Amino acid sequence: MKFAVIQFPGSNCDQDCVAAINGIAGLKAEYIWHKETSLDNFDAIVLPGGFAYGDYLRCGAIARFSPIMRAVTSDARAGKLVLGTCNGFQILCEAGLLPGALVRNRSLRFVCDMVTTRVEVDDFPFTQGCPKGTLLRMPVAHGEGCFFADAETLRNLNDNRQVILRYADSRGRIVPESNPNGSIENIAGICNRERNVFGLMPHPDRASDARLGSADGAKIFRSMMQTISANSAISERTKQVA
């Protein structure tokens, strides 16, 4: 199964993502330069962290116009799994593939820390094997990770179960002290309505090996693999029936 890791000028977690994905048996990651125009050969797409285009203007504002983003958008619309971590999340929001926006941390400080997030939904394509209430420990490293959405968007996110991760304390409580950046309702990760595009500020790529302090991030990549093989099994069966 092949995952594409997009390299924008200024991406800096592309190698972490490729290493984390290749560390999982059955997965193979490849770098894709942002000037490429097709992602047909890939089963999933990962937009890594970093500072694409130096974060000039706004984080992700210029990267969303990179040539590869047309393919990311059309593949996302066709149902392919798309994961955006950190800067990748910011790019997905700027591109309109995810609702809301990420603005300057409330503290005005760049936060670089290990955080605990709580899984908010069951049966999500990116968190299979992590039922509602599961705690995932992953690092964050960002200056603009404060999630913002207007009241109506926020209501829709909650009503449609699109809030996937919230910052929690070590006992799983959603409290202001566990919020590293001032995100509304402690939101750390959301998905689109169709549930195949997932963006989160924490770095699963930097938490994919127990030697790094946590291997919880690998669960996300493994869950993507499960979802893709389940989906292809279903489409095989439909083909046979037809």
Added chain:
Amino acid sequence: MKPESRNPLVSAVSRKYGEKMKVKVLVMPKAAVLDPQGNAVRDAMRHLGMPEVCSVRIGKYMEIDIDGENGELEPRLHGLCRDLLSNPVIEDYELQKEKPAKRKRSK
């Protein structure tokens, strides 16, 4: 002569239209969006002896020089203000145009 007008493409366009437009774009965070930078500056102003300051909002100001005709450019400019220069989820923009002036003849 400015260096960019040596570019044959640019000078061809500017000769064709014969006018240059200056556009100012002001991008401000929406009222509902928290502006921690503005709050920090507000607090600093109060500490520095101006307790009367109620609020500070910090946005962006861009100056853009354009070769071309005003009427045709404006809808495209608004499109780029929405798509690139501002993010409508968190920001409002204001486009201010200076009257197009005929380019000065070089001496």
